[in-house]
Amino acid sequence: MSNKGKEHDTNKQNEKTPLMRQGSAGGRKQLPAVPDADTQLSLASKMIDKKTSTAKGNHSYGPFFLEYSLLAEYNQLQKQKLPGVYVIPSAKSALFWNGILFIRQGIYQEGIFRFSLHIPENYPDGDCPKLVFDPPVFHPVIDPETGHLDVTRAFQKWRRNHNHIWQVLLYARRVFYKIETKSPLNPEAAVLYEQEIEVYKQRVAESIKKCKDHVYDSPNSDDPHAIKFSPWEVDVHGDAREQVLTPKICLSDKNAQTSGLSWIDRGSTKVFSRDDSANA
Template sequence: SHISVSPFKLHYWNKLTFFTLVVKQKLPGVYVQPSYQSALMWFGVIFIWHGLYQDGVFKFTVYIPDNYPDGECPRLVFDIPVFHPLVDPESVKLDVKRAFAKWRRNHNHIWQVLMYAWRIFYKIDTNSPLNPEVLYEKDVKLFKSKVVESVRLCNIYLIKRKCWRKKKKKKAEEQSKGLHVSGLIITCALQTKPP
């Protein structure tokens, strides 16, 4: 009656427990999914509905330390550069240390990092920016134009990926229309939803 669980499975299951906590928070405009390859890497997207970054769709990856929740704060890295005072222009990492200077096991959670990432687009902190080009207080007009460009680039990136996926799907559909198997011609249809 003793159940044996490998350390790997236990480790993976622990990380998915943290994901369940994130899902329960119902964060507005923030969607995440653990990577199929590793429970320590989550892919996500933030949708911004109003404010300076309105219509922004920002994809990111969360990297969770091996010893989470005992170690450092998880890292959040955007897929492409985002013009923001708290995003490093070179590494495209969000400055999570600003909100979580010391990560505390039973006090801090991944969902709080995600909420912080969402909030930075609505409440802009220009004190000690990671991006020295951010001129929010010196030249608001220039700052706004760079934000608009950043939002446009993020959206173009998503549109290009969507078009690439459509082309890939269309090619797969064309290739699968007439498969020759053991002397028979079988017509296959790719379905996105059940009939």
Template sequence: MNPVHGAYGEFFLEYSLMAEYKLLAKQKLPGVFVVPSGRTPLCWNGVIFVRQGLYQGGVFKLAIFIPHDFPDSSCPKLVFDPPVYHPLVNPDTGELDVHRAFSKWRRNVNHIWQVLMYARRVFHKVETDSPLNPHAAKLYTTDVDQFKAKVEECIEGCLERAVVQPHNPDQTSSGLSSSSSDDPMAICFSHMDPMQLKQAKDAMASFRRRKYDYYSQYHQHSGYSWVQPGSYHSFSQRD
């Protein structure tokens, strides 16, 4: 074990995870959204929206499981829930074969955002060598039309599982697994009527305008400050 990690284990891990999440936010991976679990910082909930290719229209929920000795560890695991029909995804567990891209996790070289970028890429460039799902790999190489039909079936199933009914405590009917149903930060979707959708769009547009006005007002000069503009209160201090 790294001596620094051993002496300041909990704090070092927290700092490492915060740094990793900040790096992920900077990448702005198209169609990828991730939020740390409300139960443990070693699990992040996410979803990938596929916008082109054979998996176009897919909404695939996932979880990233980070080793307790990160970053001096093996590669984090990425698991789709429910499992995605893909040659590189275990059909029983939903785990993506990330080791083919990260055979050895290298500290300060490999990062969690790269794992997510790889997960996004497998839907655009399908590989079939050494598959975790031999049936999907064989079908892709021998009957691509039938493969597309299985993918469409998978997309429909994942969409159905992704959308939950509000105020429904029944885990079975909601389609959530026990691993995420009790997580307050689990990513869930619900149907919206046209009026709700318009209100959400208007709220987002209004937020962007307010954010632009704020930065225009307070960030016309160079430099940074740890205190809130117009006061002596630090950003981290609660009201």
């Protein structure tokens, strides 16, 4: 048989055989799974260093991948759900985050401390992010003049794909529950904590009062994402309070079995406000 005859038979056979995509199941293209947060951070860090060459020259896309990496860090932070820690990136720069820390127990209980997080421009290959309290808090590892927290004692060297921003915020919260006095930035606070604990508690109370007295002050910047507080107003906050205190009842699950007991009366935040002795 001639070559032309062979080609003719082959073409007929191809017409009868349906085309199948190689590497696909059932002829359908399968999309890869969405990578987790750690994988996203790893990919972003690798892409930060890349440069793309075009006909017009070399263009670095590092700033865009840096912002993507910081977005992945912020998403990972939200999953951690650190108690009492609230942060939001600035509307002007992803390298600056506004934050506030609520302390709920211990020596610094009832503390409301504002802070800012400064991320280096060469993140994640640069130094550790800096955390500054404003106003400064009376604490052995916080500079009494600048408000800088000594983060380097927990992160002596910032390592890509190993250290994360949420860990810096976790450390900032932890220092108020576990007091460290070695190599202090505030020697006076360290000495008082070691030798005059009652005087130390008094100075801490004064620092907490100072921070709470300025909690309603307007932020020093015009950043739209700056955290602001306003005094209680029924017309402004009343509806939100009612929504928080009103229990959600799902009609479809009204008769469903529930686990645990609650002695808090509806519409109240007081513990043991409901009397169940009549039903006992």
